[in-house]
Amino acid sequence: MIDVAPEYDVIIIGGGITGAGTARDCAMRGLRTLLIERGDIATGATGRNHGLLHSGARYAVTDRESAAECIKENLILKKIARHCVDDTSGFFLTLPDDDLDYQKTFVKACQNAGIKAEVIDPEEARRAEPSVNPAIIGAVRVPDGSVDPFRLCSSNIVDAKLHGAHVRTYTEVIRLQVRQDTVEGVEAVDLRSGEKLSFRGRVIVNACGIWGHHIASLAGVNVGMFPAKGALLVFAHRVNNIVLNRCRKPANADILVPGDTVCVIGTTSDRVRYEECDHLSVTPEEVDLLLGEGMKLAPVLAQTRVLRAYAGVRPLVSADNDPSGRNISRGIVCIDHEKRDGLKGFVTITGGKLMTYRLMAEQATDMVCRKLHRDIACQTATTPLPGSEKGGIEKVLKKVWPTPTLTQKALLGRAGALAGSLPQEEEAGGSDLVCECEQVSVSEVDAALKHLDVHTLTDLRRRTRVGMGTCQGELCSCRAAARLARKASDPALARTQARAFIEERWRGIVPVAWGETLREASFTEWVYAEVLGLDDTL
Amino acid sequence: MSENSINHFEQCIKCTVCTAYCPVLGVNPAFPGPKQAGPDGERLRLKDKFYYDPSLKYCLNCKRCEVSCPSGVKIADIIQSARRRFNDDTPDLRDRVLANTDFMGKMARPFAPLVNKVVSLRPVKKVMDVMMDIEQERTFPKYRSKGFDAIFRSDFAPYQNRFPRHVAFFRGCSTEFQHPETGIAFVRLMNAVGIGVRLLDEKCCGVALMANGLWHHAEKNARHNVKVFSEAVAGGLPVVAVSSTCAFTMRDEYPGVLEVDNASVRESITLAEKFLFEQVDSGRVKLVFRKDYASRIAYHIPCHMEKLGWSIFTKELLQMAPSISLKVLDSNCCGMAGTYGFKKENYPYSQAIGRPLFEQIKSLSPDVVCCECETCKWQIEASTGYTVLNPVVILAEALDIEATCAANGGFVKA
Structure with a gap:
């Protein structure tokens, strides 16, 4: 049989934010790009987190490299993804139970990482954000914000498609075509029609987050993922308009993020078995913990309706030759399997955070380009996503909807300038x-x-x-x-x-x-x- | 979650029954309706002021949504409070004129005959319509040269000390400036049952100020009134009003919308009909009615009366008069809503809302229509041609004053 499978420069497996960002970057650099996702976009960890636009302050003390990455990406996203981002700013609050000395360590670490951290009077914090626990003894203002992960992921997909990428959701990769030492393509099933599909690709990018473990195994290589579950609660309305963090070493339920019309408290952090990743549920103990800790940040949560509970799995990666997982990094992991395993045409991009997805995509695309011997510069840091063009929203308000209805305003909030083209x-x-x-x-x-x-x-x-x-x-x-x-x-x-x-x-x-x-x-x-x-x- | 919880809008379970009871929604498609303007919109407004919807101004604040809500959501309070917090349009001259009922009354009084004449002239109405957006089909209620306060001081004040117990009378702007006869009827009623009347150093309850966006002024009036009421209440006097909207505003809108704490006086703020019924019901007071007074009365329950839940007292009192034949009208908003119906842009909606009520009145053809709210009175009189009287006026007329005085040790100067 003559092989008529369509051929791509790059096939990206995984339609989370990392895959979506990588597809956009690849397509913008002119690569013939295919993205395959077994479910819908943003179904894994991408859609199951706080939606916190980290300033990096949370990692400043414990993980300076991640902190520096965060603040850099924070400033970029505020420009390229305006309609996905809410520039709320954030507070790191010291409660009477917390050590006020930590605030000094924290502010110093922030400064070292290039994060603006301003100690403010607790009274000023209470005035600026009336929901904060009135008992606070210290407050630091940082450039945190919130980001809508669904919108961010979808915008990347839209832009990838606008640049010629093909996107197939509900398509599951069942086999990687490996010939000798090279991955040459994928075999997949369209889960909706049952049709068997086959695509040839010069480079395959594994961007499946925690599920990257499985895709790697299809290629016969090992990527040791260590699933860490995080549970969160959504409240029915915003109680805060500034992100609230505890000023202490990162722990459970110490961030309250206002996101769109709701706010979210989280998270917990517990190892789960890989098999559980597809069937997570939130336990009563987790709910109690989240509510109890959340009320310490904002006591009004005690009287606020809880809308739902959800949990995600952080795609943590163990360092090579560290089966115990002790040296787990939260930084970006971009693996060239040719170098590591002698397997050509296969790249894994994982670890990292929602916050650093663009940088992850840039690193992965750089690696793809090197493999393809293409020397094209990344432009994702400066090119706005569709809807976030400079002055776009203002133009819609001026030209299309000078007196917008509430529904039109809500659409503008969601789609940015694209709303005007509806x-x-x-x-x-x-x-x-x-x-x-x-x-x-x-x-x-x-x-x-x-x-x-x-x-x-x-x-x-x-x-x-x-x-x-x-x-x-x-x-x-x-x-x-x-x-x-x-x-x-x-x-x-x-x-x-x-x-x-x-x-x-x-x-x-x-x-x-x-x-x-x-x-x-x-x-x-x-x-x-x-x-x-x-x-x-x- | 209690009804007073700051998050009471979350009690909404989207049953949407309020939407069926909103009188505006059926006639004005620009209004998003109570559910969307209230609890739904609030979630978006909490996100950013940008999501404030100027069409919230179409809300009549009739509170029918709140009466219908099975979940205790203070829907109209949410809407009014959003207007207070987010609408930064400066009220224009028209709104200021309509809102400042007491100031305008004081200004107009010395020239009352002239003012009444001038504002009823067709060309003047036309000019006000074009220049100020005050609907030319409207006729302003007539100002009186001598206000209730002056009448009370000369005719009634001198002998009020003769009574063993007293009430503090909140007369309201319309009694003071346009309908002193309501106040006179109230004093005669009280005196006949042996109760003296004291006037309060009151300010306008603020309802028209709130409706027209003069929130700061309304809040000032509220604080003043609460202070004055505390003194009366400390002296053992209940605060009795004759306008249902004044009573409702001072009881519920002060805390609910203006965030002025009235907890210490709220339970003492009452309405003439409720107060009188309770006196009769407890046996402290006896009413004796005239044998020769016969009237077929159609009773319209004002929206704020529905919200207070007090129409039962008026019905009971009127039915005590043996020769009054009382028909309670279907529960409908008259469409006036204070100053709302005076505004040119609202006039057609105002008329459309009131139509079922007007038609029912016309089909019944009563001797007189009765209701506790002066702006309902203006609307019904203008739209049906029937005379509308406050229940207090009807009761004072139906009462055998002499016999009632004799039964209660009362005294009324002829």
Whole structure:
């Protein structure tokens, strides 16, 4: 049989932020690029963290190299990803239980890493951020912020595609084609159609985070991943507009991040077995710990509705020849398997953090380019992501929507300047709402369905925030499912998708199902099971 | 989570029943409705002031959403509080004129006949419409040359000390400047049942100031009134109002929207009908009604009366009069909402909201319409042609004053 598999310069496996950033960088440097992801984009650790735009201050004392990387990337993202970033600033608070001497060590370490850290009067901190524990005895202001990881990942994908990259989600790599000492391509399955696929690539990049362990094993090499689970709680609204950190050695539940309409407390850190990574759940002990510690930062959390709980796995990598994992680094790990294992055409990029994804992508792409003997400079540090162009949002407000509605404002917040290119009232009812909590319109949903690789309601949630508000899908599931089914010309899809979405939302609610959260979930259950008849067990 | 929790907007479970009860939503598509303007919008506004939606100004603050909410969310308070915190449009001349009910009253009083005449002239109305956006279809309520305060001082004050117990009377701007007869009726009622009346050094309750964005002024008035009320309450006097909106504002909007603590006086702020009913109900007071007074009365429950939950007292009192035939109108907003209906941009909505009420009144064709709110009165009178009276006025008329005085040891100067 004649081999007609499409050929790429580079095939990136993994549609998290690292893979998305790498695809963008490769495509911008003119490489024929394919990205393959077995699920949706941003499903792993990318979508399961605080969404903290680190200033690096958290690592200043313990990991100066990471801290310096963070502040550099922090300043870059504030420019290239304006619409994904909320430049809130952050406080490092010293509580009466904490050692105030640590503040000196902390400020000095920040200065050494190039992070602006300004000691402020506790009274000033209380004034600037009324949610802080009034008992604080010290406060330092740092340039922390928050970043929406879904939006950041999606923007990188969009830009990669605009630069010619091909992106295949719901496509699982089942085998790497290795001939002698060279990886030459991948064999994959389209999980939606069951179709077997094969792609040839001159370089394969393993950007699968914690799952990179598995992909490496397909190539016959070992990347020792050490999964560390982190659990987080989402509160139903923002209690703080400035990131709150504890000024002490990094520990459990010591960061409260305001992200879009919610705020998030986290995290815990526990070793889990590799097999558990696909089925994480948050335990009652973790919930208690997160709430207990969170209230110390912001006492009002005691009276704030908890929306859901979730957990992610940090893609920590053990140093070579260190099977015990004692020397685990949180820095970037970019492995040239040709050098390390004698396997040509295979690169693993892992470790690192959401914060340093662009730098990780740059390092990986540099390595790919060296292998391809292409000498093209990286431009991702200076080229804004689509939607974040300089003056773009201002232009939309001036030219397209001089008096924006709340829904248009919300869309501007999510899509940045791209909001202006959304078809205006494409058809009657385009401005109707699908999601009322987050103000997502029919036209925004339809645009996402059309352009953003959306196959399920959960994918749609990651692109638009549909179902992320307090009602957790109660009002929007059926409406969104109808749009999805209409796009797919498959009426039956509406039922299965609405049901699957409500079930997915419920899984995140279970660990925190008390009070108003339980009341609302019960109401939702009544609407969907009793009124709409979606409970097949009835 | 208690109803007073600072995060009460999170109690919303999106049942959306408030949306069905909002009188604005059905007539003005530019208003996002109570759920979205209230608890939903609040989450976005907490993120950034940018997400403040100027269409919140279409909210009537009728509180019907709050009455309907099964989850205890103070929806209208959230909306009003958002307007207070985020709307930085400076109120224009029109809004200031409409808002400063007491100042305008004092200014107009010396020239009342002239002012009343001038503002009712077609060309003047036209000019106000074009220049100030005050709807020309509206007629301003007439100012009186002699206000209630002056009438009280000359006619009633001298003998109030003769009574063994007293109430502090919050007369409100409309009694002072436009409808002193309501105040007179109140004093006659109280005196007839043996209770003396003391006036308060009051300021406007602030409802019109709040509606027009003069928050600071409203807050100042609130603080002043709470202070004055504390003195009255310390002296054992309840604070009795005749306007349901004044009473409601001073009880609930002071803490809920203006964040002025009124906890020490709140329970002592009451409405004439509630106070009188409780007196009768506890047996302290007896009412004797005229045999020759017959009237078919249609009772409109003002929105703020619905929110207070006090219409039962008015109904009970009116039904004590043997020859009053009382019909309680369907619960509908009249559309006036204080100064809202005076504004040109709101006028069509104001009329559309009130239409079901107007039609019901016309079909019933009562002798008189009765309600506790003066701006409902203005709206209903202008839109139906029927006379609208405060229940206090009707009660004073229906009462056999002499017999009531005799039964309670009261005294009313002829």
